[in-house]
Amino acid sequence: MKRITYIIALFFIVIIAASSCDGVRREPGSVYMPDMSYSRAYESYAARDTDVFTNNFTNKGEKIFYNNVPPAGTVKRGELYPTEQLTDTLGTYATSYTLKNPYDTIAMTKFEMSEAGRLFNVNCAICHGAKGGGNGPIATAGHVGGVANLTADAYVKMTDGTMFHSIAYGKGVMGSYASQVTRAQRWMIIKYIRTLQPKPTLEKGADSTSMAKK
Ligand code: HEC
Structure with a gap:
């Protein structure tokens, strides 16, 4: 009696073990939602599987669309929105004096000022x-x-906007520092440069309060 129980148990174990290894069942079937089946995770320097990914917008849907470009209007965390056209370097220099330093309205913290000094010492x-x-x-x-x-007097008088332009695009022999310092950091460094400069001398007739506001 005991023996027959063992034989039956063994029989079922063999059946279950054999049926669980059915190769056909491993096929996932047709993929109707590729975005759900395949991860969008993308290795920057790895070759992309062209069966899965496409950079052609018209094939979007059939394959995963990916063109390496961040969605329009996105900015890096902690970064400011662009303040000017990134194309024309000659034309924008002349008008760059109008750009306003965001730290004119929000005072820089002590930490930001020491960070600006550090960045100036490292880069400039x-x-x-x-x-x-x-x-x-x-x-x-x-x-x-x-x-x-x-x-020097010329740079004391130079507006933050023009300095920003020169740091972003370079000026003469000085190259662009756009890839080394973020927009926010550039404005911070300019405020630091102001602390190194002598205070602007008051013009005759100007009262000290109106100068202070500038
Ligand atoms: C390789 C040397 C070098 C480095 C590094 C450098 N500069 Fe300059 N910078 C120059 C030279 C040269 C000029 C003069 C350019 C001209 O007027 O033709 C200049 C000019 C400037 C001006 C005046 C621009 C203008 O419109 O006349 C500012 C502001 C300035 N630099 C800021 C910076 C800041 C901020 C950094 C660091 C992020 C920096 N520079 C790093 C060489 C350098």
Whole structure:
């Protein structure tokens, strides 16, 4: 009696084990929602499977559309919206003085100011000097000529907007720093440069309150 129970149990185990390995059942069938079946996760430098992905908008739906471009209007976390056209560099310099520094209205925190100083020392002091005097090691060694003395009157009078433009697109021998410092950081660095500059001298007749507002 005991023996027959074992034989029956073994029989069922064999049947279950054999049926669970049915190869045909592993086929997922036709995929009617590719976005759900395949992850959109994308390795930046890996080759893309052209059977699954397409960069042709008209094939959207049949395949997963992906063209490496962030959706229009998106900005990096902590980054400001673009303030000007990214194309015309000659034309925009002349009008850049109108751009307003967002830190005119929101005062920078102590931390932001020390961060701005750090960024200036890392990226700019090598040419412009730690005090902005245009006498950084690269300038004094004669590797780059004509480095601007940011404490000079011309730069005291230069608006934040024009400085922003020059940092973003470069000016003369100075290259663009757009990839090194974010928009917010550029405006912060400009505020830091202001702390290195002598206070603007009051013009005759101007009262101190109206100057302070500028
Ligand atoms: C490789 C050296 C070098 C570095 C690094 C450098 N600059 Fe300059 N910068 C120059 C030179 C040279 C000029 C003068 C360009 C001209 O007027 O032709 C200049 C000019 C400027 C001006 C005046 C622009 C104008 O419109 O006349 C500002 C503002 C400025 N630099 C800010 C910065 C800031 C901020 C950084 C760091 C993010 C920086 N620079 C990094 C070399 C440098």
